Amino acid sequence: MRLLVIEDDATLRESLAAKLAESGFAVEQAGDGREGLYFALEYPIDLAIVDLGLPEMSGLDIIREVRSQGKDYPILILTARDRWEDKVDGLDAGADDYVVKPFHVEEVTARVNALLRRSGGWASSLLIAGPVSLDMSRQELKVNESAIELTSFEYKIIEYLMIRAGQVISKTELTERLYDQDFERDSNVIEVFIGRLRKKMDPENVIKPIETLRGRGYRFALERGQSG
Amino acid sequence: MSSLSARLLISVSVLLMFFFGVTIVVLDTAFRSAGEQAQADILDGHLMAILAAAEPTDRGTLEMPPDMHEPRFGNIGSGLYAELRDDAGARVWRSRSALGIEIPVAEQSELGVRQFRNETLADGTPLLTLSLAVQWEFPDGELRPFVFKVTESLDSFNAQLAQFRRQLFGWFAAVALIMLLSISGLLRRLLRPLRQIENEISEVEEGKRASLSVEFPTELTGVARNMNVLIDSERARSDRYRVTLDNLAHSLKTPLAAMRALLTQARKETFVDRFNVQIDRMDEIVRYQLRKPAASPVNNLVRTLIPVKKEVERLVEGLSKVYHDKEPTIETVIDEGMQFRGDSGDFLEIAGNLLDNACKWCERRVRMTVRRSSDEESAGGMILVVSDDGPGIPEEAAEALLQRGTRLDESTPGHGIGLAVVKELAESYGGQLEITQSDLGGAEFRVTIPSSETGSGSARRVR
Numbered sequence: 001m002r003l004l005v006i007e008d009d010a011t012l013r014e015s016l017a018a019k020l021a022e023s024g025f026a027v028e029q030a031g032d033g034r035e036g037l038y039f040a041l042e043y044p045i046d047l048a049i050v051d052l053g054l055p056e057m058s059g060l061d062i063i064r065e066v067r068s069q070g071k072d073y074p075i076l077i078l079t080a081r082d083r084w085e086d087k088v089d090g091l092d093a094g095a096d097d098y099v100v101k102p103f104h105v106e107e108v109t110a111r112v113n114a115l116l117r118r119s120g121g122w123a124s125s126l127l128i129a130g131p132v133s134l135d136m137s138r139q140e141l142k143v144n145e146s147a148i149e150l151t152s153f154e155y156k157i158i159e160y161l162m163i164r165a166g167q168v169i170s171k172t173e174l175t176e177r178l179y180d181q182d183f184e185r186d187s188n189v190i191e192v193f194i195g196r197l198r199k200k201m202d203p204e205n206v207i208k209p210i211e212t213l214r215g216r217g218y219r220f221a222l223e224r225g226q227s228g
Numbered sequence: 229m230s231s232l233s234a235r236l237l238i239s240v241s242v243l244l245m246f247f248f249g250v251t252i253v254v255l256d257t258a259f260r261s262a263g264e265q266a267q268a269d270i271l272d273g274h275l276m277a278i279l280a281a282a283e284p285t286d287r288g289t290l291e292m293p294p295d296m297h298e299p300r301f302g303n304i305g306s307g308l309y310a311e312l313r314d315d316a317g318a319r320v321w322r323s324r325s326a327l328g329i330e331i332p333v334a335e336q337s338e339l340g341v342r343q344f345r346n347e348t349l350a351d352g353t354p355l356l357t358l359s360l361a362v363q364w365e366f367p368d369g370e371l372r373p374f375v376f377k378v379t380e381s382l383d384s385f386n387a388q389l390a391q392f393r394r395q396l397f398g399w400f401a402a403v404a405l406i407m408l409l410s411i412s413g414l415l416r417r418l419l420r421p422l423r424q425i426e427n428e429i430s431e432v433e434e435g436k437r438a439s440l441s442v443e444f445p446t447e448l449t450g451v452a453r454n455m456n457v458l459i460d461s462e463r464a465r466s467d468r469y470r471v472t473l474d475n476l477a478h479s480l481k482t483p484l485a486a487m488r489a490l491l492t493q494a495r496k497e498t499f500v501d502r503f504n505v506q507i508d509r510m511d512e513i514v515r516y517q518l519r520k521p522a523a524s525p526v527n528n529l530v531r532t533l534i535p536v537k538k539e540v541e542r543l544v545e546g547l548s549k550v551y552h553d554k555e556p557t558i559e560t561v562i563d564e565g566m567q568f569r570g571d572s573g574d575f576l577e578i579a580g581n582l583l584d585n586a587c588k589w590c591e592r593r594v595r596m597t598v599r600r601s602s603d604e605e606s607a608g609g610m611i612l613v614v615s616d617d618g619p620g621i622p623e624e625a626a627e628a629l630l631q632r633g634t635r636l637d638e639s640t641p642g643h644g645i646g647l648a649v650v651k652e653l654a655e656s657y658g659g660q661l662e663i664t665q666s667d668l669g670g671a672e673f674r675v676t677i678p679s680s681e682t683g684s685g686s687a688r689r690v691r
Contacts, residue, residue, distance in 0.1 A: 009482045015489035053478040080481035081474050084580030085573040091546030102484035102511050105492050118552055
């Protein structure tokens with residue numbers, strides 16, 4: 001998941017970004033409004049964290065612009081002003097939730113996770129699809145009630161696919177959203193990881209959680225919800 | 229009466245009454261004396277004619293011709309009478325008109341002197357009488373005194389006088405009325421700009437207009453302009469105040485947030501906790517102190533009319549995003565056309581804090597009603613009730629909760645401060661916050677705000 005943090009205070013921005021990266025997110029950072037808007041419109045972003053009081057361009061204007069350009073990824077506001085007027089203005093402009101400064105970083109992580117799964121249509125942080133269950137708060141994957149050991153990158157992939165269960169995700173999208181840096185985008189790497197995931201989750205090849213659509217990408221194929 | 233036009237009208241009517249009264253008295257006196265003079269001249273003429281008509285007889289007395297020069301002497305009860313008495317007071321002759329009428333006999337004084345007298349007949353008819361005592365020289369050379377008397381009823385004169393007075397009063401009353409009407413019309417016209425400026429000021433206070441219009445007569449443009457400058461500077465001041473506070477909040481809280489974020493990288497757990505406690509305290513102080521000015525008494529000039537329904541809809545929409553996972557059913561019942569008169573952010577602050585609280589604590593249902601108060605004391609005011617189906621608040625805890633900054637539950641941050649802010653805001657508008665039990669099963673928060681602390685309608689003054 002690629003996050004964008006727009007915050008003018010460098011210390012806050014960097015430590016927030018570090019903490020989010022620790023939780024397994026790829027994080028872009030912007031220090032002012034203009035730069036922030038550029039990232040928000042041009043980069044493949046899954047969620048933006050926007051401070052309302054920014055130099056160059058206000059957070060509210062960024063949100064309005066992003067929404068008017070048809071981007072519908074979740075937006076979390078950071079605000080120092082905790083008057084309801086400001087919160088309502090932000091939510092009205094198109095933000096999805098707010099965190100009032102000074103926040104606990106854990107709170108931001110929790111809101112981010114909630115917004116991300118909400119954007120995929122999941123109501124709780126425990127994503128269940130048939131025999132597969134993914135606990136986002138613990139970053140834990142279970143198949144038929146038994147926990148599966150995953151590397152952090154494997155986890156990122158299955159989380160991304162599961163949140164968007166039913167949607168086709170291209171290899172490019174996976175590389176863009178999951179790599180922290182602009183690594184050489186070698187789609188073979190993704191193929192390798194998908195292969196490993198399949199082996200770990202479904203050694204007997206009976207559940208078939210991840211479908212390959214030739215030339216288009218991958219899809220998490222299991223029906224949402226408890227099976228039978 | 230404190231209105232300018234009433235004062236002017238009263239003074240003008242007093243003056244009018246005085247001048248008209250004097251004029252009426254003068255005119256009446258002039259008319260009356262002129263009439264009386266004319267009456268006396270006529271009587272004198274009749275007397276002369278009678279004197280000329282009298283013929284001495286051989287019996288030593290006077291004789292009058294049967295037909296007099298004036299036909300009214302011949303008609304009985306015509307109101308014009310004449311008689312002639314001798315020295316002893318015995319009647320020698322009387323005109324036919326005086327038949328059956330007893331003309332009072334009065335003492336006759338000097339010879340040759342005309343004597344006018346006001347007398348009354350037995351039936352009460354007022355008379356003006358002219359009598360003249362003369363020495364008549366008879367052909368035998370003897371001189372005998374006689375008293376000639378001519379008298380006329382004043383009935384017709386009085387009737388004329390009364391008629392004149394009626395007309396006089398009638399005309400003057402009509403003129404006075406027309407004058408008063410035109411003066412009050414004139415005043416209305418003259419004072420219209422004043423009334424307009426008054427209306428506009430109260431519209432500004434009610435938030436219906438932003439500033440006074442500038443189309444006033446020269447004398448008032450200065451006042452209107454100064455008023456506008458005052459309003460503008462008041463607004464600018466309050467805006468500047470808010471911006472300053474926002475900047476202050478931003479510049480204080482961002483470092484606090486940064487400190488907290490840095491702490492997550494720290495090693496020593498005990499230090500982290502202790503630092504976090506200090507950051508919490510600073511945060512609370514900053515939040516409370518920076519929000520307080522918003523709850524200070526609001527100047528009348530910066531108040532506007534806030535459409536309640538629209539604001540509540542925005543809030544509910546925002547809160548349904550924030551409480552997306554919980555999905556509380558938020559039911560709102562709002563009186564049609566309900567408006568809140570005050571600072572634009574204050575209503576959102578009151579409603580937002582209460583709704584947020586309710587969403588936080590409810591099981592599934594939240595209900596908000598906003599209606600006009602109907603009881604006499606606060607008629608035209610606003611009653612805002614937010615209730616939920618959560619655990620509710622015990623009575624003794626409700627008291628403590630209303631104390632500033634007290635928190636019932638430390639794990640749900642902002643609970644106490646939010647309510648304290650609602651309470652202070654309500655009080656700054658002259659209202660109050662009550663906590664009771666809701667029929668939904670949880671807590672019910674009721675904010676009552678009177679229509680305006682300074683009264684309503686035209687009685688409101690600029691402070």
